[in-house]
Amino acid sequence: MQKKFNKETFKEKLEANGQFPMLYMFKFIVPNGQEDQVEAIFPKNEVLLKPSSGGKYISTTIQVMVESADEVINYYEQAASIEGVISL
Incomplete structure (x- = not known):
């Protein structure tokens, strides 16, 4: 069972660990052929x-x-719509 994503907790952690604007690194693993998404x-x-x-x-x-932290979360939410995606 997948752990429920707590948006508020994640936002608090992002804001506590850096100053915005910032360079943020996103990492995802997707099934071969879905990288275009x-x-x-x-x-x-x-x-x-x-x-x-x-x-x-x-x-x-x-x-x-x-x-902002909201922008980071927005990108993760978009990626979550990709079938089989794993966010790191």
Whole structure:
């Protein structure tokens, strides 16, 4: 069973650990062939792709200048709509 995401707690942690605006690193793992969905969320940013050793998954890394904790959460919420995504 997946742990419920607590948006308020996450927002408090983001705000306690840095000053906005800040450069934030997003990492997602998606099934091979779905990396374009991650790239669509970050059209103005470089998305680094690394296939898994078995080739079934793609690791994505994106660095984004964000203005607020709410913006970070918004990106995670968009990524959550991708089937099979794992947010790190």
